[in-house]
Amino acid sequence: MKAIYSIILLFCFNFLQAQIGIGIQDVRGASILDFGKNQINGIVLPYNETTNNAVNGTIRVDKTTNKVQYYNGFNWIDLTDSGQIPANMYINNNDEVADTQGVVISDTGDAQAPGVLVLESTNKALTLPHIDNPHLTIVDPPIGMMCYDTVSKTIAIFNGLEWYFYK
Numbered sequence: 001m002k003a004i005y006s007i008i009l010l011f012c013f014n015f016l017q018a019q020i021g022i023g024i025q026d027v028r029g030a031s032i033l034d035f036g037k038n039q040i041n042g043i044v045l046p047y048n049e050t051t052n053n054a055v056n057g058t059i060r061v062d063k064t065t066n067k068v069q070y071y072n073g074f075n076w077i078d079l080t081d082s083g084q085i086p087a088n089m090y091i092n093n094n095d096e097v098a099d100t101q102g103v104v105i106s107d108t109g110d111a112q113a114p115g116v117l118v119l120e121s122t123n124k125a126l127t128l129p130h131i132d133n134p135h136l137t138i139v140d141p142p143i144g145m146m147c148y149d150t151v152s153k154t155i156a157i158f159n160g161l162e163w164y165f166y167k
Contacts, residue, residue, distance in 0.1 A: 083159030
């Protein structure tokens with residue numbers, strides 16, 4: 001009897017997909033994490049000056065340069081010019097505890113990358129929040145906010161002073 005239950009569970013797990021939607025009923029396409037359209041909330045990147053054990057594709061706001069950056073495996077690459085972190089913004093200056101893992105959304109079952117939010121999949125990707133004209137729609141966005149502009153069909157990143165758009 002246990003063998004039958006094991007086979008049924010194994011069969012069911014093959015059909016499960018690690019897909020999460022926030023503000024949306026049905027996850028679109030090949031998204032591991034998807035957000036509802038026409039909301040005024042984007043993803044806000046973490047602010048820090050040291051990121052230990054960064055892996056390729058890690059994105060952050062460097063709090064010493066106020067630039068949005070990504071890690072290419074060797075160096076931090078600037079995506080924006082220097083922005084401005086508001087004086088009243090809270091920034092956590094505590095060190096990370098090395099042995100704690102953040103939230104992991106994975107369909108591989110073996111997430112190894114460090115991070116506060118780790119998305120791992122062999123065939124799914126992150127879908128950014130879809131916002132029409134974020135530079136006109138979002139009032140007072142925080143530095144490091146990211147979204148997809150559905151009008152210009154670009155990725156939009158706010159550096160604290162201005163929006164950057166990437167095709």
